[in-house]
Amino acid sequence: MxxxxxxxxxxxxxxxxxxxxxxxxxxxxxxxxxxxxxxxxxxxxxxxxxxxxxxxxxxxxxxxxxxxxxxxxxxxxxxxxxxxxxxxxxxxxxxQSRWGQEILTILEQADAFGKNTIGTGKNINIEFVSANPTGPLHAAHARGAILGDVLSNLMAFSGYNVTREYYINDAGSQIITLSKSAYLRYCEVLGVKIDSIPSGLYPGDYLIDVGEKLASKFGDSLHQLSEAEQVEVIGPIAVELMMSSIKKDLSRLGITMDVYSSENTLVKNGNVSSAIQKLQQDGLIYKGKPEAPKGQRDDQWAPREQLLFKSKEFGDDVDRPLQKSDDSWTYFASDVAYHFDKLERTNGRLVDVLGADHSGYVKRMTAAVQAMSGEKDMLQIKQCGLVTLLDKGQPVKMSKRAGTFVTLSDVIDAVGADVMRFMMLTRRNDQPLEFDYAKVTEKSRDNPVFYVQYAHARAKSVLRQNKKPIAEVNYSVLTDIHEIRVIKQLSSWPKLVEAAVHQCEPHRIAFYLMELAAVFHGLWNAGRDNLELKFIQESDDELTLARMQLIDATALVIKSGLNLLSIDAVEEM
RNA sequence: GCGCCUGUAGCUCAGCUGGAUAGAGCACUAGACUUCGAAUCUAGGGGCCAGGGGUUCGAAUCCUCUCGGGCGCGCCA
The missing domain is CATH 3.30.1360.70 (Arginyl tRNA synthetase N-terminal domain)
Structure with missing residues (x-):
């Protein structure tokens, strides 16, 4: 309460x-x-x-x-x-004494202060990152990763039983491309001279490792295999190596997934056909010719009879194809199956965290989930805007085609995981974000991470200074406007958490912490102008003690907020 | 052409699911360290919330139109 x-x-x-x-x-x-x-x-x-x-x-x-x-x-x-x-x-x-009593509430509830019961007894599945296993994570992946992770923390804080999930797109043509690219590196390791990577293959250096592993495992025996056989052998190995690099990067960010789902497994187990079958039974699938996409030349368009899902009935713009011309499933089809699988496993709401470049995908997926679950809001999609990497205001060049891109690992090396996590939440999730990794390591007001951590360290510092004995506390002595401001901000914490959960907006936590730090720094400096506001009053034990408790409560809430962001609340810096 | 996002101080952005006189940081100006941590703080200027219309006790917020930006648009994933 x-x-x-x-x-x-x-x-x-x-x-x-x-x-x-x-x-x-x-x-x-x-x-x-x-x-x-x-x-x-x-x-x-x-x-x-x-x-x-x-x-x-x-x-x-x-x-x-x-x-x-x-x-x-x-x-x-x-x-x-x-x-x-x-x-x-x-x-x-x-x-006047009423606000002081809030401190007691906060200290009594301690770590539980701010928790709520919105999700008690409910399950929720949050899928995020799900980067293709064709290369290491790059800097921009961090945003979705952190958004999803903090959202998961928030949901758990609100009582939900949360599953963090990563969907591995280990089927389809990109895996063929991946294994071809790895094979080329393998040849290179075995002494074949490669001048340039043919276009259409992945040029990144990271595949050299894969080539080496293949060489040490298979010697030169892969040459004898047909191309299809090579893909069969190399594909899974390459994917596994990519995934282990991705998992390592995530763990450096402090992120651990509960479930990794494989598209390939899903297809092999027949989940796709069974999901399609279910939709068919509900009369939501038919054979027809999809409409030509607008804005493209009509002469490019060859209409073809194919299996379509009636996504239009659920708010999509057109019905969506499920099968390619070679009768294999489209990506959408396997994704439908995947979401069906998630629905059955979760028995609760689903959240997908996607990049801004997937915006065209939102309607069809929510349509599919609505069709399968019978409920409108079963799937919520959170999109994150683009991340622009800057170095002292200058854009950092990233070109995936040339194989020169800034990896997540590079950025963590440069700024640290805590800074990365906080900075990715200093903007509303659907807005573009500029990340200047020269600037975010500054130790100043400009850098919100340090600003918040500094407030916590300051609070802990003054608590260490206090030599007054612990005794019965009379909170009604806290009456100064600066003190009341801090207490009001602290009291708002549960309300803020509720709003953040309700809107699925983790950035609110970051903004709240910056405000809390600001009012606390304000209170601190008020004691410089007015000595009576210094926290420790040698001649007044009662007042000092009440203030110590206020500071204690402040540190507690800052720590609680930083915990939700999975950031350390340092005691000294 | 269609769909989604978006336009708030010179700059970067918040704005609590419709609330009172729209906020913060940076930058600029003027101040505060023999002091519990100055990695901080205080004060000041700065706005037709892109624009028009509508909904109501009340709109930056919801609807509609116009203008300006970003992203996406059949068998890639």
Whole structure:
């Protein structure tokens, strides 16, 4: 129970009482009535919009309604005064001692402070990264990886039973390309001179390792195999080596997946045909000719009869093909099967974290999941915007075709995993993000990671300085505006977590921590201008102790937030 | 051409699922270190929230149109 829930419940009680007196309907939806911190401090401690929300359904003038509610709320012990403002806001002023009590709540709940029960008893599957196993992770992959991981942390913090999942696209033509490219490197290792990598193959140096492994395992025996046989032998080995490099990079970022799913396995086990069969039974599949895509030349378009899924019935723009001309499944078909598999395993909601370049894929996939689950919001897709890598403001050249690209591993070497994790959340997920790895290692206000960690280290430092004995704490001595600001920010933590979970927006945690650090630094420096605000007051044990608890609570919440981001809360720096 | 995202201070971005006079950082100006950590803080200027119309007690937020950016668009994954 935090102060906002507490007053919301008080509000519900007030409404129940008023509904009897004035014959208001007792089952009215009060969920839009909220208790919040007013934006302007001069408006009081808490603000309530209930009168504005309820005026219309009750057909009652908002200000009069506000008066009725305010009069009841005023009877509460912790309420000092109420006032009606603007069109009908109810502003509450609390007794000065009320905010201090929040510290006790925070310290008692400790690590559990901020948790909620939104997901209790529910399962959720979060799929992220799922980079093709044809090369190492590059810097831009970090964003989806971190978004997915922190989202998973958030969900778990809210009670969900979370599965972190990675989908390995180890089927289809790219694996053929991969093994051909690896074979070329293998030949190179065995002494065949390669001038340049033919176009269409992967040119990256990382395949030299694979070539070496193949050479040491097979000697020169691979030459005797047919091309198809080579793919069969090399493909799985190359994929495994790529995946182990990917897993290593993820683990450097602090990310551990619960499940790795293989597309190849899915196809081999017949999951695709069984998923298609299910859709067929539901009458959602037919043979037909797909519409020509708009904006392309008609003469390029050769209409062909193929198996189509009625995604249009579920909000997609056109029906989508499931089979290629050689009768093998399209990527979409195996993805349908994969999501069907996930639905069955999860028995709960699915989340896909995708890159911005997959935006054309959202509608058809949500359509498919809706068709299979019968529920509209079973699949939620979070997309992340592009990442532009900069070095002192200059773009870092990345060219996958030339094989010169900045790997995730390089960037972690340069800035560290903590910085990487925090910076990737300093922008809303669907917006493009610039990542300047010269700048993010600065130790200044410019660098939010250090700013937040510095606040934590400072807090821990002053706690170490304190020599006062622990005793009964009287929180009502905390009355300065700077202290109250910090307490208010701390109290908002559970509310913030709820909003972040509800919107699936981990960046809110990062922004919250920056604000909390700012009000805490503000409080600290207030003690420089006004010596009475220094935390440790030699002649006043009571005040000192209360302040120590405030600092303790601050450190606790910062640590809790950083934990959600999987970032260390350092005690000294 | 169609779909999705997007336009907020000079710059980089928030804006709590519709709330009060739209916020923060950077940059700029002026200040605060014999002091619990100055890796910090305080104060100031700076805005038709791209533009028009609509919905209502109330719009940066929802709807619609216009203009300007990004991404995607049959058998690649």
């Amino acid at each position: 935090n102060i906002f829930n507490e007053f919301e419940e008080k509000l519900y009680a007030v409404y129940a009482k008023l509904s009897k007196q004035h014959d208001f309907p007792s089952n009215l939806d009060l969920s839009k009535c909220v208790i919040e911190l007013p934006r302007d401090e001069t408006h009081g401690d808490l603000a309530c919009n209930a009168a504005l929300v309820l005026a219309k359904p009750l057909n009652y003038p908002p200000r009069k309604l506000a008066e009725l509610i305010a009069k009841e709320l005023e009877k509460d012990d912790s309420v000092l005064a109420t006032e009606i403002a603007g069109p009908g806001f109810i502003n509450l002023r609390l007794h």
